[in-house]
Amino acid sequence: MSSATLSLLAAGSAASGPPAWTSFLPLVLMFLIFWFLILRPQMRQQKALRDKIAAVKKGDQVVTGGGFVGKVVKADENYLEIELGQNMKVKALRNSILDVIAPPGAAND
Template structure:
């Protein structure tokens, strides 16, 4: 035979892998980072978005809202997909519900974000 024998190839492969850690240990840091990313960033954001959607679903006439553009307005009428807002005395606009950024609590300023 001109090439290396099967036994010498197996011996060489065994010698190279004897000191290597198992393959799953190489991916453990990536899995850990993905879990940390999920619990510190993705999950809280999804919870905030869910609570905002619930607030928007219960929005009613007379509520004060902040639009995504930063306008503070009073709700005049709520439709299925749109909201009629009064941003100043006699100035009325129609906005899409999904552009509402926050619903202010009754009686004043929004609670500070924690």
């Protein structure tokens, strides 16, 4: 065989394969699935919790980072005064609140 024939065979076999970008397609699809099923819902949930904690006001029941459940007596921009029991009040950072408990009889979201 001549060198011209070999070069034509090599060029023909290289052109018949799939494009190079198709090898990345499964990775892109896995990332999109991961994004829509895990990351996006988690970001929405974190945003909702952040908004709920920012809206804490006097009279709300909250759960602190230490696991204490109490009623907010005084709300400041950075601090909350929480009543844990009769005549037992603590001052907590707003950032240390884990959850706001819905009052009994409130509609579920």
